[in-house]
Amino acid sequence: MIKRVFIFLSVSSLFFSCKNELSEEDLPDNKHLKELIVDMEGEFAVLTEEIKLLESYYQTILENRDSLLLTADKDKYQIVGSFSNNIPEENSLLSKLILSTKSPDPEKSLEEIYFTNGLDSAFRTVCKRHSIIAQVYTNSAMQVSRVYPPYDAQNLMNSDIDLHNYNFYYKADEENNPSKGVVWIPEVYVDPAGKGWILSLIMPVYDGDKLFAVLGIDVTVDEILRRFLENENGNFLIINGKGDIVSGNSSSIEALSLPPLKNHIYRETIKTDNFRISDYNLFRSKSLQVREMAQAFLMKREEKFVFRNENNLTAAIAASFSFTDWYLIEINPSLDEQ
The missing domain is CATH 3.30.450.20 (PAS domain)
Incomplete structure (x- = not known):
């Protein structure tokens, strides 16, 4: 009897875990990102x-x-x-x-x-x-x-x-x-x-x-960040085609397992004498899934990515610029945007 209960609970847990797990279909589209890009461009x-x-x-x-x-x-x-x-x-x-x-x-x-x-x-x-x-x-x-x-x-x-x-x-x-x-x-x-x-x-x-x-x-x-991203409700970053972070909210950058920011502020970090943009490259993140996200967006040209069991990260969506080799990414987008 105990064995049957254990099996039932295990199967039930697995069922509810799968049911609650995010999929790309659960994510909003990148319409808002495209609107921001239109403003910038x-x-x-x-x-x-x-x-x-x-x-x-x-x-x-x-x-x-x-x-x-x-x-x-x-x-x-x-x-x-x-x-x-x-x-x-x-x-x-x-x-x-x-x-x-x-x-x-x-x-x-x-x-x-x-x-x-x-x-x-x-x-x-x-x-x-x-x-x-x-x-x-x-x-x-x-x-x-x-x-x-x-x-x-x-x-x-x-x-x-x-x-x-x-x-x-x-x-x-x-x-x-x-x-x-x-x-x-x-x-x-x-x-x-x-x-x-x-x-x-x-x-x-x-x-x-x-x-x-x-x-x-x-x-x-600094001006790109201040003008276009600082007042946006969300965690955004701009990267180039190599995966370097061009600009972004400090909260989004700190979630990506990259070097710590000075005073938790990206605009202060980029002004330091020892700042190297190559240190803030998604392909150099300590997180395997962040590197996989970069590959999905930059190499496979996908627009959505779901993280699995990654601290502080659930999902990301992306859209590309047309005037240059840049991408706008939103980390942990609100599911209410759908």
Whole structure:
């Protein structure tokens, strides 16, 4: 009799356990994620149009360089060593200039500074129009950098910086961008100008068939988090196609068996000197199921994943971006969203 009761209880427990176990059919669809992506991509699409307008204006400058040189205010900037000596806090109308010692012809680089000074007002206008922008800039084939708003370049940059070695330049060159169009760099990186972890939109400027310069617009990871995810009711994160976390709620990141966050805040963690984005990669999680989730979303292109007996994790849903190789993931979505 005791044996029969034991068997009955065991079978009953198994029945109810199976009945209560989540399946992918129980999860909400990714409609809300797609709506968030539409909002983000709408903002980024506007920036894409802005950089195209800047490129068009730059072309006008190149076409009129001779007349602009004749009337240029050559005292607008004073170059001391490799840097313009304007102090950011004293004049918000100016950009910050670097004339790298890597310049193949410093005299021509100075001429370039003179006839491209009109970019300052264009950069300033774009920044004022879009609060999401951290900075607007151009880096040229002649190793001239112009960045707005101005920053403390003397203490952050080396005078012999080779601008061509950075992805915000070479990702737009003819080898990497033969279409010569707009490029979103999907990998976030540390901005050498001190803005922290950033996402860059870049576009080449050609003078005939030669690359003259690369325009750029930067958005900080911190601003993406603040603007699009911080006030959302849920646990969200954005990852790139490699599995690196681009941005996300601290609660969602801490649940994924990744390195601990500074003060449990992702935005503070990414500002630390020893932060490496590769440490916050889903494929490097200590949890096998988190790694399986990454494989399901990134490699199999699935949209739902159910965790089995994983602490603090029940399920996840995902949706992909169209403008770049990114994914928006919601961890432990509410089942009431169905």
